[in-house]
Amino acid sequence: MPANTSAFLLALLAFALPSLGADWRPVTPEELALKQSKSDPNADAECLFRDVRIENTAVGHFHSQTTSYIRFKIFNDRGREKYSDVKLEYEGKEHISDVAARTIHPDGTIIDLKRDAVFDKVEVKKGGLKVKVISFALPSVEPGSIIEYRYVEDEGEVLFTYIPLDVQTEYPVDEVTFHVKPATNSYVALPAMRVMNFGCNPEQGRADTKGFYPFTVHNVPAFHNEPYSPAGLAAKQWILVYYEENDKTGKDKYWAAIGKQENAKAKEQIKISGEMKQTAADIVSKGKTDDEKLSLLADYCRKNMKNIDGPDVTTEEREAYKPNLNSADTFRRKVGTPADIDFAFVALAQAAGFDARRARVADRRAFIFNPQIQSAFFLNNGDAAVQVDGKWKFYDVSDEFAPPGTLTWPEQGVWALLPDSKDSEWVETPLLTSDQTRIQRIADITLSEAGDVDGNIRELYWGNESIKWRIEHARQNDSEREASIRESIKERYADFDVSDIKVTVSPDASRPVGVSYHLSVKGYAQRTGKRIFLRPSFFTVGQAAYFTDANRNNIIYFDYPWSETDSVDIHMPAGYELDHPEAPPSFEFKPVGKYTAKVSLVKATNTMLYRRNFVFGGDKIPQFDVPQYKPIKAIFDQIHASDEHMITLKQSDTPPDAPTQGH
Numbered sequence: 001m002p003a004n005t006s007a008f009l010l011a012l013l014a015f016a017l018p019s020l021g022a023d024w025r026p027v028t029p030e031e032l033a034l035k036q037s038k039s040d041p042n043a044d045a046e047c048l049f050r051d052v053r054i055e056n057t058a059v060g061h062f063h064s065q066t067t068s069y070i071r072f073k074i075f076n077d078r079g080r081e082k083y084s085d086v087k088l089e090y091e092g093k094e095h096i097s098d099v100a101a102r103t104i105h106p107d108g109t110i111i112d113l114k115r116d117a118v119f120d121k122v123e124v125k126k127g128g129l130k131v132k133v134i135s136f137a138l139p140s141v142e143p144g145s146i147i148e149y150r151y152v153e154d155e156g157e158v159l160f161t162y163i164p165l166d167v168q169t170e171y172p173v174d175e176v177t178f179h180v181k182p183a184t185n186s187y188v189a190l191p192a193m194r195v196m197n198f199g200c201n202p203e204q205g206r207a208d209t210k211g212f213y214p215f216t217v218h219n220v221p222a223f224h225n226e227p228y229s230p231a232g233l234a235a236k237q238w239i240l241v242y243y244e245e246n247d248k249t250g251k252d253k254y255w256a257a258i259g260k261q262e263n264a265k266a267k268e269q270i271k272i273s274g275e276m277k278q279t280a281a282d283i284v285s286k287g288k289t290d291d292e293k294l295s296l297l298a299d300y301c302r303k304n305m306k307n308i309d310g311p312d313v314t315t316e317e318r319e320a321y322k323p324n325l326n327s328a329d330t331f332r333r334k335v336g337t338p339a340d341i342d343f344a345f346v347a348l349a350q351a352a353g354f355d356a357r358r359a360r361v362a363d364r365r366a367f368i369f370n371p372q373i374q375s376a377f378f379l380n381n382g383d384a385a386v387q388v389d390g391k392w393k394f395y396d397v398s399d400e401f402a403p404p405g406t407l408t409w410p411e412q413g414v415w416a417l418l419p420d421s422k423d424s425e426w427v428e429t430p431l432l433t434s435d436q437t438r439i440q441r442i443a444d445i446t447l448s449e450a451g452d453v454d455g456n457i458r459e460l461y462w463g464n465e466s467i468k469w470r471i472e473h474a475r476q477n478d479s480e481r482e483a484s485i486r487e488s489i490k491e492r493y494a495d496f497d498v499s500d501i502k503v504t505v506s507p508d509a510s511r512p513v514g515v516s517y518h519l520s521v522k523g524y525a526q527r528t529g530k531r532i533f534l535r536p537s538f539f540t541v542g543q544a545a546y547f548t549d550a551n552r553n554n555i556i557y558f559d560y561p562w563s564e565t566d567s568v569d570i571h572m573p574a575g576y577e578l579d580h581p582e583a584p585p586s587f588e589f590k591p592v593g594k595y596t597a598k599v600s601l602v603k604a605t606n607t608m609l610y611r612r613n614f615v616f617g618g619d620k621i622p623q624f625d626v627p628q629y630k631p632i633k634a635i636f637d638q639i640h641a642s643d644e645h646m647i648t649l650k651q652s653d654t655p656p657d658a659p660t661q662g663h
Contacts, residue, residue, distance in 0.1 A: 045079030047173040064155040071148040084141040088134040101149035167237040168223040179212035199237035229554040232366040259424025271326040280351035298404035301397040338398035359385040362414040401470040403510035434561035437463030451525035492542035495522035530651040536610035540643035546636035552629035561617020568610040579650040584642035
């Protein structure tokens with residue numbers, strides 16, 4: 001067929017397509033004829049556009065609804081496998097409806113998704129997390145097809161004052177457009193809609209006839225979820241749409257106004273009754289130091305005040321709950337929101353004579369914040385702050401996983417605003433150091449002539465590692481914890497048996513979490529003739545390398561500094577001895593950390609002792625810019641190589657039980 005005839009027919013086809021579905025955009029001849037990605041010739045598919053409409057209103061009642069419409073061009077079978085199966089996750093009171101999808105072949109054939117091919121189910125993710133999912137498979141997809149789908153997400157009767165728009169996704173997009181209708185209320189004048197851009201520069205258009213303002217970003221690259229990247233939106237392109245009463249500009253003016261607002265709210269919340277004064281006096285009388293007194297106050301709040309949002313509250317209690325008016329109300333009723341319990345602790349601390357406030361605190365899981373960014377959206381947590389010996393200590397008394405005076409890791413090493421009527425203060429929250437956050441592992445194992453190992457293992461998790469373990473596993477039962485331990489072992493060893501699993505979790509969150517078990521691993525070492533080849537770094541053998549990509553797009557970011565201390569005793573088989581044993585080289589990479597490994601022998605019991613120590617980060621959050629990636633990768637490559645270091649055992653010339661001959 002002549003080229004001009006083909007183009008003419010494609011044009012006619014594109015003109016006809018809209019009539020087959022009034023809500024679908026026209027498909028252009030260029031899209032039908034597209035053979036490869038415009039931005040990446042090796043791409044398996046290309047997202048031609050992503051169109052999102054957000055309506056956030058309060059007319060009669062609050063209502064928030066998002067409509068998404070996405071179109072892909074599929075280039076090969078890998079693209080078909082990646083994008084023809086769609087999963088849409090939602091949670092809480094959210095609801096997804098009006099799902100529609102279709103496949104368009106290059107010849108113009110259209111195959112619509114049938115209604116009964118859309119499934120609403122609950123899936124269980126790693127760690128036991130349950131999520132609700134709408135899933136469907138696009139019909140009859142093949143290389144060259146266009147696939148598209150749309151759906152409506154209803155967040156319920158809520159009015160969002162902060163709306164983060166995720167520009168970047170796991171696939172490249174030619175064009176991303178957000179249509180945002182400013183929030184309205186029939187009875188109250190809401191603040192004007194404002195916009196902040198992060199990593200992108202969207203084109204902002206005029207409102208359409210329905211009042212939606214478009215924000216468009218072109219040629220958006222795929223977001224690569226690289227290992228050890230910042231969490232949340234910190235490494236992505238995104239847009240923040242928000243509504244705030246505070247119209248002050250300039251860092252000092254803006255945050256001074258926020259501090260005054262928060263201070264005024266605190267004055268309304270913090271009310272100290274006579275009973276509270278007496279209780280505070282009784283509690284602190286049992287402590288010798290200020291730290292002890294505050295820990296006792298925090299412990300009192302944790303034991304006597306129930307978090308209405310916590311797992312120990314029944315549905316009936318939650319439904320019957322009425323908001324507290326102030327801290328005296330919370331103290332009397334012994335139940336409240338996390339903020340209520342924070343204010344009750346602050347009130348008790350003030351009653352005991354301390355300078356105590358409720359601070360606004362950033363959260364590193366969402367964004368890496370600094371005060372140059374002028375929006376209270378980024379100070380999305382609240383904690384109690386108390387001045388002790390000229391320094392501020394922070395308490396989250398409604399969080400059972402963090403010891404008194406320690407926040408969980410997402411709130412460590414971040415900016416916090418201490419409100420005041422005149423001079424609000426910025427401080428950085430304390431960060432647990434690599435000495436305080438450590439993993440201690442002990443193995444006492446016996447090696448057989450066949451290369452199998454069998455023995456007892458013990459692991460201790462301190463500091464942030466303890467907090468992290470508690471967050472992930474505290475709500476699990478014994479069988480769920482055992483399954484998690486088996487799964488972690490399975491990641492390193494193919495043929496193993498684990499038994500006698502015990503987990504020790506002290507109610508005192510300052511104590512370490514302990515895990516012990518008996519482990520047998522088949523074929524841990526390799527035997528060849530009279531030699532056995534053994535990797536002594538038992539706890540790190542089989543772990544994947546930290547970094548495998550040659551290049552990097554995102555900054556390198558570890559959640560917190562930490563250290564690892566491994567003690568491995570390997571009882572060697574009778575008749576075998578070490579053949580020129582050499583430990584992997586120790587090295588320092590100042591000022592970030594160090595790696596040491598030592599090998600020694602106890603001849604009396606024919607036991608090899610392997611000692612490994614790894615420290616990373618010191619007293620700062622380990623984060624590095626992209627140009628530092630190759631040096632950081634080189635450090636971790638060397639650590640990985642050292643952890644895979646092989647030691648040789650050889651059969652001794654003299655049988656173990658044979659007497660020596662005299663002369």
